[in-house]
Amino acid sequence: MKANLMIGEQMTLNKASFLILLLASSFCFTTFALAHSGATGIVKERMDFFKRNKDNLKAIKVHIRDGDVDAIIPLANEIRDWAARMPDYFPVGSDQKPSEAAPAIWSNFDGFKQAAQDNQRAAEMLVAAAKSGDMDAVMRGFKTVAATCKSCHKAFKLD
Secondary structure (H helix, E strand, C coil), rough: CHHHHHHHHHHHHHHHHHHHHHHHHHHHHHHHHHHHHCCCCCHHHHHHHHHHHHHHHHHHHHHHCCCCCCHHHHHHHHHHHHHHHHHHHCCCCCCCCCCCCCCCHCCHHHHHHHHHHHHHHHHHHHHHHHHHEEEEHHHHHHHHHHHHHHHHHHEEEEE
């Protein structure tokens, strides 16, 4: 009888955990969907690329913590590749809501392109650091990539 009670309690906890996970994932999906609500075409594409970039940075942070430098390489390559293409995803006239792009992108497009190139170079350095296996260099590379993201957001993204 006691064993059945423990199994029943465990099943209740598993069901409760599942419901909590389901609600949390629904909230995250809804938040993501709201952020992209109404976005179409190139605006949606760039929003998706930026979300992927953010996810890659989070994953890299986990891999650094775990000491898995090999797993960092493809993620940093994706960041580098996006940075190289990023300016192409901001044609004139693509600043309408729900875009979060600041007008400074178009009024200072050379500065924006430079910020994207800085991000690209930082990601290339992170790839090289990860390939070398030098964790200190990987940490510096990750911090540099994150700093280029933050700098660009500060100058070229609406709050």
